Amino acid sequence: MAIYNLSGAGTQALTSGSTRLLVDVTTFDPRRSAGRASPTNYYDLGLLRIGVQGSYAPAFPIDAASMFIDLPFGATTLGYACFGTTAIRVTEQAIAFTRPMPWDRNPVPRVFGINNSYVGPTAQTALFTYTVPAGKLFYLASANVSIERSVLPTSSSGAVAFVQAKGQYLCIVNTSGGTVGQVWSDGWSGAGLILLAGDVVTGTVQNADSGGFITASVAASGYEFDA
Numbered sequence: 001m002a003i004y005n006l007s008g009a010g011t012q013a014l015t016s017g018s019t020r021l022l023v024d025v026t027t028f029d030p031r032r033s034a035g036r037a038s039p040t041n042y043y044d045l046g047l048l049r050i051g052v053q054g055s056y057a058p059a060f061p062i063d064a065a066s067m068f069i070d071l072p073f074g075a076t077t078l079g080y081a082c083f084g085t086t087a088i089r090v091t092e093q094a095i096a097f098t099r100p101m102p103w104d105r106n107p108v109p110r111v112f113g114i115n116n117s118y119v120g121p122t123a124q125t126a127l128f129t130y131t132v133p134a135g136k137l138f139y140l141a142s143a144n145v146s147i148e149r150s151v152l153p154t155s156s157s158g159a160v161a162f163v164q165a166k167g168q169y170l171c172i173v174n175t176s177g178g179t180v181g182q183v184w185s186d187g188w189s190g191a192g193l194i195l196l197a198g199d200v201v202t203g204t205v206q207n208a209d210s211g212g213f214i215t216a217s218v219a220a221s222g223y224e225f226d227a
Contacts, residue, residue: 001015001018001092001093002092003091004089004090005026006080006088007027007082007087008081010080011077011080012078012080012090014071014075014092016076018071018075018093018094019070019095020068020069020070020092020093020094021069021092021093022066022067022093023066023068023069023088023089023090024065024091025042025064025065025088026089027085027086027087028045028086029045029083029085030084030085031084032086040064041063042062043063044083044084045082045086046061046081046083047059047060047062047080047081048069049078051079052074053074056077056079057072059079102223103223105225106226107225109224110130110138110221112203112221113220113221114127114203114216115215115216116215116216117213117216118207118213118215119211119213120207120208120209120213121157121207122206122207124205125204126202126204127203127218129200129201130201130202131198131199132196132197132200134197134198136224136227137194137197137225137226137227138194138224138225139192139195139223139224139225140165140170140193140194140222141221142188142221142222143170143171144171144186145171145217145218146183146217147161147175147183147185147214148182148215149175149180149183149214150213150214150215151211152178152180153210153211153212154210155210155211156176156177156209156210156212158208158209159174159205159207159208159214159216160173160208161173161216161218162203162218163201163203163219163220164200164201164202165195166195166200171186171187171188172186173185173186175214196227197227203219204218205218
């Protein structure tokens with residue numbers, strides 16, 4: 001990382017990988033004026049703007065004896081206009097992201113799933129319940145449910161299977177009648193869902209048919225890791 005002593009007006013190329021600039025006023029123009037902030041803010045010292053590959057963000061003032069600027073990703077240029085005799089020293093910094101990613105925070109895979117047959121009628125039954133422990137987060141990666149008609153009922157009122165997270169449905173199937181061997185299915189996956197300590201994931205089934213039976217599969221999976 002580099003240090004630049006700047007005055008007048010112009011542009012300064014920045015070192016690739018810089019994430020922050022420290023700006024110190026080394027010479028104050030006598031025509032400056034001071035505000036009422038603490039530490040003191042100043043007017044008419046100069047303007048700065050950050051460039052990314054030839055495009056520039058709006059200009060902002062040099063308004064403190066010492067200030068910092070967090071750079072956008074890919075910043076390549078510092079534009080500057082120091083008014084009068086104002087001079088500044090700009091110090092580049094590369095601030096590393098120190099928070100470990102989830103896969104570096106003691107991840108533990110969790111898989112919840114039940115595949116079972118249910119003779120109708122069967123009351124609503126929680127097949128699994130998972131509560132994210134204190135001090136942990138949970139990355140819910142996928143959930144899926146399916147119901148297969150194994151034996152036709154004497155009277156069909158339908159069956160349902162679903163997975164919920166924080167009380168919200170992720171996937172659900174409802175059946176009514178059907179033929180032997182018919183399968184209804186639904187699934188959820190994608191970018192994943194981060195759940196906080198105390199959040200709950202449940203898998204549930206209910207068979208309201210009279211007679212006959214269904215085979216239901218209810219599952220969810222993800223990773224538990226340190227918060």
